[in-house]
Amino acid sequence: MNTRVSVAELFSRDEIRELTEPSDSQGGWAVASTWAVIGATFAGVAVSWKYLPGWGKLLVCAAALAILAGRQLALAILMHDASHSSLFKNKWLNDHIVDWACAKPIWNDLHKYRAHHMRHHAKTSTVDDPDMSLVTGYPTTKKSLARKFLRDISGVTGLKFSLGRVLMDAEVLKWTVANDKTWLPREGRQWYDYPRVLLKNSRGAIITNAALFGALWAAGHPKLYLLWPLAYLTPFPLFIRIRSMAEHAGMETSNSALTNTRTTKAGWFARAFVAPIRVNYHMEHHLMASVPYFKLPKMHQLLRERGYAPEPPTYRQVMNLLSKKSGKVDSTQTAIQKS
Numbered sequence: 001m002n003t004r005v006s007v008a009e010l011f012s013r014d015e016i017r018e019l020t021e022p023s024d025s026q027g028g029w030a031v032a033s034t035w036a037v038i039g040a041t042f043a044g045v046a047v048s049w050k051y052l053p054g055w056g057k058l059l060v061c062a063a064a065l066a067i068l069a070g071r072q073l074a075l076a077i078l079m080h081d082a083s084h085s086s087l088f089k090n091k092w093l094n095d096h097i098v099d100w101a102c103a104k105p106i107w108n109d110l111h112k113y114r115a116h117h118m119r120h121h122a123k124t125s126t127v128d129d130p131d132m133s134l135v136t137g138y139p140t141t142k143k144s145l146a147r148k149f150l151r152d153i154s155g156v157t158g159l160k161f162s163l164g165r166v167l168m169d170a171e172v173l174k175w176t177v178a179n180d181k182t183w184l185p186r187e188g189r190q191w192y193d194y195p196r197v198l199l200k201n202s203r204g205a206i207i208t209n210a211a212l213f214g215a216l217w218a219a220g221h222p223k224l225y226l227l228w229p230l231a232y233l234t235p236f237p238l239f240i241r242i243r244s245m246a247e248h249a250g251m252e253t254s255n256s257a258l259t260n261t262r263t264t265k266a267g268w269f270a271r272a273f274v275a276p277i278r279v280n281y282h283m284e285h286h287l288m289a290s291v292p293y294f295k296l297p298k299m300h301q302l303l304r305e306r307g308y309a310p311e312p313p314t315y316r317q318v319m320n321l322l323s324k325k326s327g328k329v330d331s332t333q334t335a336i337q338k339s
Helices: 013-019 024-051 054-083 091-106 110-122 142-154 156-169 193-218 222-233 235-248 268-273 282-287 293-305 315-322
Strands: none
Touching (some): 013 293, 024 054, 024 091, 024 222, 024 293, 054 091, 054 222, 054 268, 091 110, 091 193, 142 156, 193 222, 235 282, 235 315, 282 293
């Protein structure tokens, strides 16, 4: 099915109305629970630290980095949902609270992201898709995928991303969340323009991270803040890569979300690290981006019952598919009933 499908062909008017109704309480719960896990992680490390031997401290720090990176991805998904105005009913909550509570603590910007992401939805899987660089080159070999994962978990990817973010905030590079580099014109700019605009564009990240550091300082554990940037530099890029691969890598180039986007089965472990806030229901999201996260499972079930969505693969199955360099991936997500 290569033509763009209309949601009116898939759902009744009443179903569309019910599926697209956001909830301030559900949005508030998603934001609050994400930060509650972040706070509990810092507290767990602080409380257990003095009772642990050296190897135990290393183990608890590794666990904390993974948990914090998973919640950093959750903050990114909450920003993503707010960019579609589906997280809260209230526009101010979507546009301002989420920007400061979710986007800026992970060095992002809701409004810049929204403009970028709308182009991704309009041009999904085409040469004009601004996110294509995130999923090109698949399928690949297992060795190549292992090298990518090693660069992520070792901090190489995170350091490159952070340098790119500095250059984007200094307006040397065009802003993006993908891997493309577009240099901006420098004519008429003086050297002092760069630090000035860098400070202007980064101030939200500086303020929110200073607030997080201040809270940990007030709690008597300022050193714990180091876990936050370390999580951002190490597991976070790995989790982003896996999430991006599962969503679009190896899918058909088409105008239909039924064939150019993949939904993935996510158990509790996947939801904790690579698929928070129901982001694994990505085909459903591309079919109707205004559906809030907590209604995506119901939408998926309706599609399954009507024969438009097959049993989704697990993240492990997707990684296996995308690391078998033998030509075009034979995606289970694109199987549509032909009878």
